Amino acid sequence: MFAGIGGTCLGFKQAGAEIVWANEMDKNACITYRENFGDDYLQEGDITQIDKKTIPELDILIAGFPCQAFSVAGHRKGFEDDRGNVFFQVIDVIEAQKEKPKAIMLENVKNLVGHDKGNTFKVIKKALEDQGYTIKYKVLNSMEYGNVPQNRERIYVVGFLDSKKAEAFEFPQSIPLTNNLNSIVDRVSKLEDKYYYTEASKYYEMLQESMTSYDTTYQLRRVYVRENKSNVCPTLTANMGTGGHNVPLILDHNNRIRKLTPKECLQLQGFPEDYRLPENMANSHLYKQSGNSVTVPVIRRIATNIIKVLDEEKNVQDELIEVQHA
Structure with a gap:
């Protein structure tokens, strides 16, 4: 059920x-x-x-x-x-x-x-x-x-x-x-632009100042940035599907700031790599589902x-x- x-x-x-x-x-x-x-x-x-x-x-x-x-x-x-x-x-x-x-x-x-x-x-x-x-x-x-x-x-x-x-x-x-964040999160590859914060974002400067670790995740809380220092992801919530600011953020090795992808979120729930996400489904639905x-x-x-x-x-x-x- x-x-x-x-x-x-x-x-x-x-x-x-x-x-x-x-x-x-x-x-x-x-x-x-x-x-x-x-x-x-x-x-x-x-x-x-x-x-x-x-x-x-x-x-x-x-x-x-x-x-x-x-x-x-x-x-x-x-x-x-x-x-x-x-x-x-x-x-x-x-x-x-x-x-x-x-x-x-x-x-x-x-x-x-x-x-x-x-x-x-x-x-x-x-x-x-x-x-x-x-x-x-x-x-x-x-x-x-x-x-x-x-x-x-x-x-x-x-x-x-x-x-x-x-x-x-x-x-x-x-x-x-024994599984750490970096065994799931890709901090090397360049992904689709939609996952990244750029200088055009009003939060970019605050994020850039706060995000310094390549081992942890961060959460944007409108007026401040919170780091999850325990080297694990915070609890994934259905609210991730209601707006990008609810999705945990990471700093990659090229100092790019991005959201976790829906696939990464599912793997942080222990889903296998071969679990399939439907093509053409909006990320908002996929985030909510994970x-x-x-x-x-x-x-x-x-x-x-x-x-x-x-x-x-x-x-x-x-x-x-x-x-x-x-």
Whole structure:
């Protein structure tokens, strides 16, 4: 659910899962999704308008439901916001299945836990527990759990119908960050002019004075320039699609100042180099899509642990069959 351009689907596929159904309502995100996954199972449209009984049987239900209702950057209206209420579509999908999914995974902004003094998350957790799920959750930072140089904290909620499986499930451990910015960002090549700030920009002089490092990224904040000195990219946001000033900036080795490209943004989300961007799609849509997406390696590591727990039951059954045949 809320598949976007398929970051979560990709992470689960890399972990060995087969995707049988996906839903997204943003038409441009659907174009990018189909470019990479085809059109066999993507159902484009508003989830509130979809007949949940038409959704195929699922072992694992995944949902990165819209986070604007809970984001620190938003108005934080929570369930008073229609986008917050979309969470309950997850419950509707679960209830429409002949057999409830064995496991679920939800992804959202870190602030979900603290929103409305914790009441919002209590409602979400109780709704899932009322469906029979035992819940675990943890906030993971992409640069600590995905080996990508982006400072991105998200909460991941995992649930199992079988409480013993929930007990057996563990979130992945943190791993060293070995990928640095310059393994992704091209500071040598000359790219299209549209990515560069020139002397014609009213911000150029301020940027030129502030940007001195070839290892970090910068952010233009209208009246000042902020350097991210930790040698990672700041959290990529959907707002990158609303104007160039929201896109992180870099200084290349020829002292040119430019924005990150959409491709670089996707790679900072852990998408592989061969992930395709549709030709002739406006950069504003591509920036929005990368900011709305997930960090693929983090998803893959969580998915691997979910599948491992679910497959233990299958392995036991296979062993019983072998013993019976013997």
